[in-house]
Amino acid sequence: MLLVITRCSTRSADVKENQNVNAVLELSLQSVLDSLHLENDLKEKILVHTEFFPDNARTSSVASLIDFLGADTSKQDIDLLRRLKKTVNDSLVIWKDYLRLRTTDLYFHHSDSLFKSPKYFGTFSLSNPILDNEIKRGCYYFAINCGNVCSKGYIIFLRKDANSWKLDDFFEVWHG
Numbered sequence: 736m737l738l739v740i741t742r743c744s745t746r747s748a749d750v751k752e753n754q755n756v757n758a759v760l761e762l763s764l765q766s767v768l769d770s771l772h773l774e775n776d777l778k779e780k781i782l783v784h785t786e787f788f789p790d791n792a793r794t795s796s797v798a799s800l801i802d803f804l805g806a807d808t809s810k811q812d813i814d815l816l817r818r819l820k821k822t823v824n825d826s827l828v829i830w831k832d833y834l835r836l837r838t839t840d841l842y843f844h845h846s847d848s849l850f851k852s853p854k855y856f857g858t859f860s861l862s863n864p865i866l867d868n869e870i871k872r873g874c875y876y877f878a879i880n881c882g883n884v885c886s887k888g889y890i891i892f893l894r895k896d897a898n899s900w901k902l903d904d905f906f907e908v909w910h911g
Contacts, residue, residue, distance in 0.1 A: 757830045759864040759866065759875075759900050763900045763901070763902060765836045767905070768839050774885065775881065777838065777856060779838050780838075780839055781852055781854045782839060782856055782857060783845065783849050784860070786827075794823055797876065797908075799908060800816060811867060815872065815874045816874065816890070819890070822862070827863055841859075857881030857882070857885075858880045859878060862877075863875065864893070870895065874890055874892045875890075876891075880911075882911065887909065888908045888909040888910075889905045891905045892904040
């Protein structure tokens, strides 16, 4: 599967924050891909990162989820979503050119050869994660574009257990 990723940040980019953001993305993406693997065969596939959605699609997706969840969710999660809505279209700072997550290869740069590869599955888009003040909970936007049948956008919620970020919950906010 080929996945393309972008990222945004809410604070000045100091070293500690970049380490947190990179850890959140790297440790949580495997859980996200494992969940998607149930619906799509991502084994030995390539995903390429790209920003392919109009700005208002991401923002309206987050706003719709805030409205949908309403009083049924914690104030902390609503606050995270409000912060995500403000920054969801900021550029993602890419920390690597390539990342292999079990059986899926993620590429963070474009190359014609990637798109022509028989392992090419689609593209992906990713926002910078928004973290709470304690850096124990966060959320980000993730979308995969792999044609009309399997393209989807998600808001991913994470929690930190010990020294590892785990998928806590995710909401599909649109599908192709």
